[in-house]
Amino acid sequence: MTDIAPKPGLVLLVVSTAAFLASLDTFIVTIAFPGIRAAFPGDDLATLSWVLNGYTVLFAACLAPAGRLADRYGRKRLFLIGVAVFTLASAACAIAPSIPVLIGFRAVQAIGAALVMPTSLALLLTAFPPHRRPMAVGVWASVGAAAAALGPPVGGLLVEASWRWVFLVNLPICALTLLAGPRVLRESRDTGTGVPDLLGAAGLLVGVGALAYALVEAPDHGWGSPAVVAAFVVAVVALAWVPLRSARHAVPVLDLPALRVPTLWLACVTTGVFAAGFAAMLFGNVLFLTSIWHDSVLLAGLSLAPGPLMVVPVSILGGRFVHRFGPGPIVALGGVSFGLGVLIWLLRMDSTRDYASAMLPGQLLTGIGVGLILPSLSGVVGTVLPAARWGAGSSMVNTTRQIGTVLGTAVLVAIFAGTPDLTDFRHGWFLILATAVATSAGGLLIAARRRTDHHVEPPSPAAPVVSV
Structure with a gap:
């Protein structure tokens, strides 16, 4: 059985901070894209797009291998390596002299982020006793969701100085994480396996x-x-x-026995579906505010802030209900709230700016939905898998989240071919509403299946080794 870290609150602070930055960087660069394009006018749009897409592609592809490597070689070790790689790559991005160099270091940045995400959740689950894990996972997942939604407003403020600040802002926070991590975190690994595939x-x-x-x-x-x-x-x-x-393979990159647990499989699928709607919502709302309402980038970013403000308090409260009722009902409730927010936009948003009665209510309801959904789905790993497979399990959930993010953005771009008009945005909101309905259905299925699922025991009886 895994020992509990003596200061779980500090563990939560350290790993949540790193997860916040890894998630923030997925979205914050989107708002800086016009500034980057203006700084490098000689590069075409197709090349410039990989400043955004390259990060998501590498992040999605590296999550599962990172989780397996962390389970084998040590979650604390891989976490700190990931933060260090992310820090150095952020500094390199900030001083990049050309677009190819920027794209290359964005890829390195994504590899560091991929090492951080699954290891941070595994370290968190190791640090807290079972009855406190839903609350802790709620905070961890909520800061990731809040970071994704805070990307536009934070990016809008930083771009007022220079696009390079969206990378420089990472450096002091990463430095503090690297200083605190070795002192706060405890190493854990699964010694019952060989070399990963x-x-x-x-x-x-x-x-x-x-x-x-x-x-x-x-x-x-x-x-x-x-x-x-x-x-x-x-x-x-x-x-x-x-x-x-x-x-x-003896130590496969995909934990197939874990994937045969219906609750985990459903959590992965539901996460991917919701991530598609969530990413499309963020991307679509930035475009709506700047192209239909003609807001400045800064005003658009600030207009999107109320939603993220709902995420953290709701996720903490939701974590308590997850401990009592399980993750499925909370996911279903979150899907209803998220869907109602999108429905308000679908029915009330038009070309006349009406923030208070049209955009704001939807922002608040979707923020509540995100705060209920993402922490609950992330917490499934700790309820149906043994500690030895937390890293691999969390990496699978996060991989489907990133794939969903790419898919949701790509589908919305296809709908918005050319210059989007109000009808295009309504088509987009309708598809986002469909993902909310599917998310609620996934939550109900998770609730139904979770009663029959049991932990998937590892092939070897060896337990994770925990050391200072």
Whole structure:
């Protein structure tokens, strides 16, 4: 049985701070994109788009391998390495002299973030006793969700000085994390396994990377273009091969027994569906405010702030209900709140600016929904998997979240082909509403299945080793 860290509150602070930055960087650069484009006018839009897309692609592809490596070589060690890589890459991005250099260091930044996300959740679950884990996971997941939603307002403020500040802002926070982490965190690992399947990890990297490439490039080049079709073929072949490889390897990149737990499988699918709607909502609302209401970037960012302000307090309260009722009902309730917020936009938003009675109510309701949904889905890992598989399980949930983010953004871009008008935005809100309905359905299915699920025991009886 895993020992409990003596200062779990400090563990929560350290890992949540790192998770906040990793999530924030996925979205904050979106608001800085016009400034980056103006600074490098010689590069075309297709090249510039990979400043945004490259991060998400690498982040999604590296999450699962990172979780398996952390389970084997130590979660604290991989967490601190990830923060260090993220810090150095952020500094390099801030001084990048060209777009190719910026894209390259954004990719390195994503690798660091991918090391941080699954290890941070695993370290958190190790630090807290079972009855306090729902609350702790609620805080951890809520700061990630708040970071994603705070990207536009924070980015809007920083871009007023320079686009480079969206990267420089990471440095002091990362430095404090690197100073506190070695003192606060305790090492944990699973000593019952051998060397992870690096070839399988490479296959997953190729498969997810090719899928993400196809999804983000299709709106520009066409769904039937040779490059997009080839990428889809590569993705299908690679992603079909990885489970076959995992079934034969002693330490597979995919934890197939864990995936056979219905609750975890449902949590992964529901996370991906909701992430698609969440990402589309954030991206779509920024475009709506700047193109239909003609707000400045700063005003648009500040207009989106009320939603994130709801996330953290709601997630803390929701964590208490998760401990009592389980994650499924809370996810279903969150889907209802999120859907009602989108429905208000669908019915009330038009070309005349009416923030107080049209945009704001939807912001508050969707913020409540995010605060209930994402922490509850993240907490499923700690309820149905043993400690030895927390890193791998959390990486699978986070991988589906990133894939959903890419898919949601790509579909919305396809709807907005050219210059979007009010009708295009209403089509987008309708699809986002559909993801909210599907999320509620997923929550109900999780509630129904969780009663019959049990922990999936690891092949070896060895327990995780915990040390100072």
